[in-house]
Amino acid sequence: MxxxxxxxxxxxxxxxxxxxxxxxxxxxxxxxxxxxxxxxxxxxxxxxxxxxxxxxxxxxxxxxxxxxxxxxxxxxxxxxxxxxxxxxxxxxxxxxxxxxxxxxxxxxxPGVERALRTPHHFTREVGKRITVRLADPSVEQRRVEGLLSSSDGSVIVLDTDAGPLTIDISAIDKAKTIFEWGPAPKPGGPRNKKPRQTGTSTTDLASSKDSGTDAEEQP
CATH class of the missing domain: 3.30.300.70 (RimP-like superfamily, N-terminal)
Incomplete structure (x- = not known):
């Protein structure tokens, strides 16, 4: 479309x-x-x-x-x-x-959610998720959102939930990028796990070495 x-x-x-x-x-x-x-x-x-x-x-x-x-x-x-x-x-x-x-x-x-108002802006932000409001108020769906997959300076392609959508830049009234937070770490995930205990700590190694030296010095 x-x-x-x-x-x-x-x-x-x-x-x-x-x-x-x-x-x-x-x-x-x-x-x-x-x-x-x-x-x-x-x-x-x-x-x-x-x-x-x-x-x-x-x-x-x-x-x-x-x-x-x-x-x-x-x-x-x-x-x-x-x-x-x-x-x-x-x-x-x-x-x-x-x-x-x-x-x-x-x-x-421009901040994390930036306005896209020139062809260069769209080309620069390819790969980001954006929201677009169309200039024509008579269209059935005036506001669309999706991943900006490409821009050639005159048209853009949005990957939306309904599929790819091609839009003339001159048909856009307003557009901006969408800031997306990263996924929260899962409970019990790697960040929450305690480090595994090794068989011998650094202190243990030092103690063993000292004990061995003492044993050699005994007659």
Whole structure:
């Protein structure tokens, strides 16, 4: 099954942020050219720290720079790192002044359940479980959930309980990853078992050695 757009495009929406840094500078809406200029300034800063730009947008008077660790990393972005990026990006923006008007800089990380609003986001999160809300309110099942098995930049494939589902990215209104907790350890499992007792402990070996030495010293 494939879901195509029905007169509604992809609506960009962010869901959650963590670790915010703010800096007041000189309100307007960024054009694509301005976004490219800001990205060109920010990208080297985050790249030098081993990070990536996950998202970049301006809403009202807020310029939001969302950073993340590369795909497959074992850890996320710390608050200390966000503070460092905020300071460095703020300095670059003050020096180059790429945005006319007054705005607030906000540096964040996407968190464990992150919004998917660009084709790159879907490609980046292949292999994770996601939930999708379709833009067309007339469809029978507007919200679907499944494992994101593939994405080619224009369509995604979800492995759902009902089988594979192909969806045009332009038909999606809202999507995000789902954080899954690992299974709890079973009672009596390996973590709860006491270590097996060996025949001789280290102390026992030392005692035996001492006893043997004493016996040899006796006439």
């Amino acid at each position: 494939r879901i195509r757009p029905k007169g509604v495009g992809f609506t960009p929406r962010l869901i959650c942020w963590m670790g915010t840094g703010r800096h007041n500078t000189k309100e307007g809406t960024m054009t694509s050219t301005t976004i490219d200029r800001v990205r060109a300034l920010v990208e080297p800063v985050v790249s030098d720290l081993g990070l990536e730009i996950y998202d970049l947008e301006q809403r009202g008077g807020t310029l939001r720079v969302m950073i993340d660790t590369p795909p497959g990393s074992e850890s996320g972005v710390s608050l200390d790192t966000i503070a460092v990026v905020t300071r460095l990006v703020s300095r670059e923006l003050d020096h180059e002044d790429p945005i006319p008007g007054k705005y607030t800089l906000e540096v964040t990380s």
